[in-house]
Amino acid sequence: MAETPGVVRITDVAALAGVSPSTVSKALNDTGSLRPATRARVREAAERLGFVPDAQARSLSARRSFTVGLLSTDSAGRFSLPVVLGAENALVGGQISALLATARHDAVREQHHVRSLVARRVDGIIVTGRTTDPRPPIRVPMPVVYAFAPSQDPDDASVVPDDAAGMTAVAEHLLSLGRTRVAYVGGRGDQAASVQRHAALAAALAAHGARIVGEPQFGEWSERWGRLAVDVVLGDHRAGDPLPVDAIVFASDQLARGGCDRLRDRGVRVPEDVAVTGYDDWEVMALASRPPLTTVDPQLDRLGQRAAELLLAAIDGRPAHGTELSPPRLVVRGSTAGDS
Amino acid sequence: MAETPGVVRITDVAALAGVSPSTVSKALNDTGSLRPATRARVREAAERLGFVPDAQARSLSARRSFTVGLLSTDSAGRFSLPVVLGAENALVGGQISALLATARHDAVREQHHVRSLVARRVDGIIVTGRTTDPRPPIRVPMPVVYAFAPSQDPDDASVVPDDAAGMTAVAEHLLSLGRTRVAYVGGRGDQAASVQRHAALAAALAAHGARIVGEPQFGEWSERWGRLAVDVVLGDHRAGDPLPVDAIVFASDQLARGGCDRLRDRGVRVPEDVAVTGYDDWEVMALASRPPLTTVDPQLDRLGQRAAELLLAAIDGRPAHGTELSPPRLVVRGSTAGDS
DNA sequence: TACCGTGAGGAAAACGGATTCCTAGTTTCC
DNA sequence: GGAAACTAGGAATCCGTTTTCCTCACGGTA
Numbered sequence: 001m002a003e004t005p006g007v008v009r010i011t012d013v014a015a016l017a018g019v020s021p022s023t024v025s026k027a028l029n030d031t032g033s034l035r036p037a038t039r040a041r042v043r044e045a046a047e048r049l050g051f052v053p054d055a056q057a058r059s060l061s062a063r064r065s066f067t068v069g070l071l072s073t074d075s076a077g078r079f080s081l082p083v084v085l086g087a088e089n090a091l092v093g094g095q096i097s098a099l100l101a102t103a104r105h106d107a108v109r110e111q112h113h114v115r116s117l118v119a120r121r122v123d124g125i126i127v128t129g130r131t132t133d134p135r136p137p138i139r140v141p142m143p144v145v146y147a148f149a150p151s152q153d154p155d156d157a158s159v160v161p162d163d164a165a166g167m168t169a170v171a172e173h174l175l176s177l178g179r180t181r182v183a184y185v186g187g188r189g190d191q192a193a194s195v196q197r198h199a200a201l202a203a204a205l206a207a208h209g210a211r212i213v214g215e216p217q218f219g220e221w222s223e224r225w226g227r228l229a230v231d232v233v234l235g236d237h238r239a240g241d242p243l244p245v246d247a248i249v250f251a252s253d254q255l256a257r258g259g260c261d262r263l264r265d266r267g268v269r270v271p272e273d274v275a276v277t278g279y280d281d282w283e284v285m286a287l288a289s290r291p292p293l294t295t296v297d298p299q300l301d302r303l304g305q306r307a308a309e310l311l312l313a314a315i316d317g318r319p320a321h322g323t324e325l326s327p328p329r330l331v332v333r334g335s336t337a338g339d340s
Numbered sequence: 341m342a343e344t345p346g347v348v349r350i351t352d353v354a355a356l357a358g359v360s361p362s363t364v365s366k367a368l369n370d371t372g373s374l375r376p377a378t379r380a381r382v383r384e385a386a387e388r389l390g391f392v393p394d395a396q397a398r399s400l401s402a403r404r405s406f407t408v409g410l411l412s413t414d415s416a417g418r419f420s421l422p423v424v425l426g427a428e429n430a431l432v433g434g435q436i437s438a439l440l441a442t443a444r445h446d447a448v449r450e451q452h453h454v455r456s457l458v459a460r461r462v463d464g465i466i467v468t469g470r471t472t473d474p475r476p477p478i479r480v481p482m483p484v485v486y487a488f489a490p491s492q493d494p495d496d497a498s499v500v501p502d503d504a505a506g507m508t509a510v511a512e513h514l515l516s517l518g519r520t521r522v523a524y525v526g527g528r529g530d531q532a533a534s535v536q537r538h539a540a541l542a543a544a545l546a547a548h549g550a551r552i553v554g555e556p557q558f559g560e561w562s563e564r565w566g567r568l569a570v571d572v573v574l575g576d577h578r579a580g581d582p583l584p585v586d587a588i589v590f591a592s593d594q595l596a597r598g599g600c601d602r603l604r605d606r607g608v609r610v611p612e613d614v615a616v617t618g619y620d621d622w623e624v625m626a627l628a629s630r631p632p633l634t635t636v637d638p639q640l641d642r643l644g645q646r647a648a649e650l651l652l653a654a655i656d657g658r659p660a661h662g663t664e665l666s667p668p669r670l671v672v673r674g675s676t677a678g679d680s
Numbered sequence: 681t682a683c684c685g686t687g688a689g690g691a692a693a694a695c696g697g698a699t700t701c702c703t704a705g706t707t708t709c710c
Numbered sequence: 711g712g713a714a715a716c717t718a719g720g721a722a723t724c725c726g727t728t729t730t731c732c733t734c735a736c737g738g739t740a
Contacts, residue, residue, distance in 0.1 A: 006481030007458070010727060020690050025728055032729090033687055052459035056396060056405065057726035060695045065396070070440065077425070081417055088440055092452075097460060100410065100428055100440040113432075118347060119392035120437060121696095141346035223628040254624070284594070284625075288563040350698060360719045365699055372700085373716060397697035400724045 008049045017045035028053070055097070059121075066095060068311060069117035071138070072102045073110065073149070074130035078282075079300060083128045083147050086304025087311075094312055096123070105130060114138050124311045126304075127151075132160055133192045143314035147307035148300065150323050157314065159307045162325035163193065164200035166296035169330040170249055170277050171204035173294070177336060179247040179275050180210045185229040185259065186251040189218030197251045197279065213245050226250060226258025230266070239267045246274060247336075253278035253285040253295055260289050260335065276335040291334030298328045348389045357385035368393070395437065399461075406435060408651060409457035411478070412442045413450065413489070414470035418622075419640060423468045423487050426644025427651075434652055436463070445470060454478050464651045466644075467491075472500055472532045483654035487647035488640065490663050497654065499647045502665035503533065504540035506636035509670040510589055510617050511544035513634070517676060519587035519615050520550045525569040525599065526591040529558030537591045537619065553585050566590060566598025570606070579607045586614060587676075593618035593625035593635055600629050600675065616675040631674030638668045 014021045019042060026032030027042035045051075059065045068091060074080040088098045101117060103110035117125055117140070124142050129135050129149025137151040138144060144151075150158035174182060184201055186194035198216045205211050217232055219225035233248060250256035256278030263270050270276050270291055278286055281297035303326040310320045354361045359382060366372035367382035368391075385391075399405045408431060414420040428438045441457060443450035457465055457480070464482050469475050469489025477491040478484060484491075490498035514522060524541055526534035538556045545551050557572055559565035573588060590596035596618030603610050610616050610631055618626055621637035643666035650660045 007461075021727075022691080022729080023689055026689085029728080032689080035688065038688080050455070052455050053728095054726055055460045056399065057695090058728080059396065060726075061728040063695075067439075077417075077421055081421060084440075085417070085442055088442055092456075097456060098440045099407075100424070100438045102425055102428055115390050115392045116432075116437060120395045121347075139346070254628075258628070288594075288598070361697085362699075362701095362720080363718055366718085369699085372718085375717065378717080394697055397724090398699080400697075401699045403724075 008051045010051070010053065012049055013042065013046045013051045016049060017042045064123045064315070065121045067097045067099055067120065067122050068308075068315075069099045069101055069113075069120075069122040069125040071110070071113055071117065071125055071127045072100075072129075073105055073135070074102075074128065077102075079148060080128040080130065082300035083304035083307070084126075086301030087126050087147065087308040088304075089301070090305040090308035091312075096312070110138075114140060118142075123315045126307050126311055128304075131191055131193060132163070132196075143311060143319060145307045145311040145314065145320070147304055154323065155321050157310055157320040158323040159303055159310065159326050160323055161298040161300070161303060162327055163196050163298075164203075165325070166279065166298065166328035166330070167197050167200035167249075168204040169328070170279075170294075170296060171201055171208070171210075173330060173332065173336065174247045174249070174275060174277070175205075175208050175210065177275060181213045181245045182210065182247045182249055183213050183233045183245045184216040184249050184251075185226065185233065185255055186216055186218045187221035187225070187255065194218055194251050201249055221252055221254060223254050223258030223261070226255035227262040229255070230259045230262040234266065234268070243268065243273055247276070248274055249277050251279050253280045253282045253289070253293055256293050256295070256335070257285050257289040260291070260293070264290065271334065271336050278335075281329075281331050286331070286333065289335065294333045294336040295331050296328045297331050299326065302326060348391045350391070350393065353382065353386045353389055353391045356389060357382045404463045404655070405461045407437045407439055407460065407462050408648075408655075409439045409441055409453075409460075409462040409465040411450070411453055411457065411465055411467045412440075412469075413445055413475065414442075414468065417442075419488060420468040420470065422640035423644035423647070424466075426641030427466050427487065427648040428644075429641070430645040430648035431652075436652070450478075454480060458482075463655045466647050466651055468644075472503070472536075474532075483651060483659060485647045485651040485654065485660070487644055494663065495661050497650055497660040498663040499643055499650065499666050500663055501638040501640070501643060502667055503536050503638075504543075505665070506619065506638065506668035506670070507537050507540035507589075508544040509668070510619075510634075510636060511541055511548070511550075513670060513672065513676065514587045514589070514615060514617070515545070515548050515550065517615060521553045521585045522550065522587045522589055523553050523573045523585045524556040524589050524591075525566065525573065525595055526556055526558045527561035527565070527595065534558055534591055541589055561592055561594060563594050563598030563601070566595035567602035569595070570599045570602040574606065574608070577606075583608065583613055587616070588614055589617050591619050593620045593622045593629070593633055596633050596635070596675070597625050597629040600631070600633070604630065611674065611676050618675075621669075621671050626671070626673065629675065634673045634676040635671050636668045637671050639666065642666060 010021045010024050014024045024042050027039045070084050072080045091098050101113035103113050125144045126147055128147045134152045135149045137153045137156050146158040150160050184198050202212050217229045250259055256276050260270055268274055278293040278295035281295045286293040286295050350361045350364050354364045364382050367379045395406050410424050412420045431438050441453035443453050465484045467486045474492045475489045477493045477496050486498040490500050524538050542552050557569045590599055596616050600610055608614055618633040618635035621635045626633040626635050
């Protein structure tokens with residue numbers, strides 16, 4: 001093959017600067033001892049030619065690939081996508097490239113992807129999942145950080161959203177508005193997100209002498225269930241009667257949006273009669289809801305970023321252990337406060 | 341460095357199969373002349389060990405990296421995500437890995453990513469965008485396929501959703517239901533998706549002797565605008581009066597959902613009085629709408645897959661030129677048909 | 681002036697594992 | 711029994727950057 005056009009090699013830079021390739025390498029990597037003038041001349045030549053060192057050749061001597069794998073069990077990506085993007089973004093800063101591997105919830109495919117990443121000698125892997133339920137660890141000869149879905153092995157490095165902090169913020173927000181009769185509506189009862197959020201809400205309310213009204217309601221993660229759950233919570237309440245609750249905490253924005261719709265249908269005013277909160281800050285839901293939802297933004301991009309930081313540190317020989325919580329952010333909108 | 345544990349090399353397979361590395365290579369690549377029995381034995385050994393050839397070493401002799409870049413201008417990814425996933429999926433089949441590069445709508449960052457991909461000697465690049473509006477081409481010394489957002493250069497290989505086909509299907513569906521007084525509500529008037537869909541709808545209706553009632557309405561891609569647009573379309577219509585339209589075609593599911601909500605608020609029955617259609621088949625919108633939306637699924641995963649196929653062909657020396665249309669699929673639900 | 685230390689830059693080896701000639705050994709068929 | 715065809719191994723090859731020596735020149739010191 002003739003030399004590929006458009007690709008600039010270190011020898012081209014060397015020729016333009018009138019030095020040897022090794023000098024170029026030293027100049028660009030700030031190693032060796034060179035006269036400042038030479039260094040500058042080489043730098044300028046590299047700049048002029050738009051030289052970017054060949055990553056493959058680079059990894060040859062460096063014995064690392066400057067590449068990490070992003071393994072996602074969740075191809076649909078409602079949650080893992082922001083995590084992946086956050087991670088990718090943080091990696092770019094460190095001159096690291098991201099290999100995408102989506103396994104669409106299929107163990108065989110995942111195994112295949114893992115092998116492929118190992119074959120490519122990635123420096124590390126970030127594993128994300130579809131839910132916050134702990135997942136089986138992968139066994140690979142390089143550092144791994146689990147993001148969003150933690151590893152079942154508590155010694156592995158994981159970063160998960162701090163749902164307890166999120167729900168505590170919700171509870172304190174509601175209490176500060178004087179709401180004390182709070183109902184909880186979750187999604188699937190077999191998932192950590194439903195259960196943990198309930199537990200955190202109950203604990204936060206209890207800490208201020210309040211508690212959840214009635215049983216927590218579990219169903220599915222859909223607007224439909226949000227609507228139905230409102231009927232369950234309100235029971236046979238009729239317009240004019242005193243309401244059994246003055247706030248409903250939903251475990252997702254979808255649920256909360258369905259809830260708002262149903263409350264409106266039944267003539268219950270939000271937030272005057274009943275305050276409503278969601279979770280996730282999925283803007284397309286939270287903003288389209290009437291009224292817009294007070295919710296918790298889990299800041300998944302930051303979570304992904306943090307996972308990338310931990311992975312880079314591990315690659316650098318400073319591995320982390322255990323599960324780290326990534327802080328959420330309360331977003332107050334019209335469904336609890338009257339101002340919008 | 342001692343041999344990294346967990347990494348299976350060709351020598352390991354060779355040892356297990358009791359042959360030499362070169363024999364393993366020939367067996368797995370179907371080259372050279374080997375006894376079928378030997379081939380089978382090697383294959384089994386490779387299978388047992390989970391051998392995946394080191395991509396770097398492979399690229400040494402093959403003079404290609406077996407890696408392609410997925411350059412996305414759209415980090416949020418409502419549309420580019422399915423495209424990227426579809427592409428990634430198609431690539432995996434060809435033993436190709438996907439390097440993710442998201443540029444979040446920033447030319448400088450994009451340039452940086454492009455350089456990085458070139459430095460990694462990717463075999464090709466798939467470029468996706470946030471909208472279907474044509475985008476400036478990138479200049480790189482390897483094949484490029486533009487997916488979703490076509491290149492401004494008509495000679496470049498692009499794959500875009502066939503909105504005309506989608507809207508034609510919508511028009512024919514409505515006409516088959518006897519609806520002839522059709523209004524159109526688009527999103528942003530400066531975007532191709534809004535404008536082209538309108539043109540296609542108008543043309544399809546005209547082909548059957550019908551035409552769009554009133555002016556096309558353009559606004560923004562939100563449920564809010566969908567609601568407002570209904571008021572514009574219905575004008576000062578009051579319950580009981582004959583309606584000015586018997587169908588409203590919205591350019592997105594979000595718009596259509598807002599439209600349905602507003603129609604219901606005003607006492608107009610969907611689909612009995614007015615049929616409603618959306619676009620995108622964004623399930624979280626289309627299914628949560630009351631009634632569920634008849635819509636067009638652009639099948640973006642297939643589009644991404646097709647882009648990957650074209651790229652692989654181009655890498656293989658058979659480049660494509662011009663823009664290819666990727667077929668959509670009409671999804672009929674309760675907002676036009678009564679059955680659900 | 682001779683010697684040594686040091687700074688600057690070049691030459692060449694190392695990096696890595698799959699691939700691919702080329703050749704030797706083995707079978708098969710007249 | 712010999713020649714052709716087949717099978718499989720040995721060793722060179724692939725790539726561009728990094729890194730390790732080395733050399734050479736220069737200046738300071740004895």
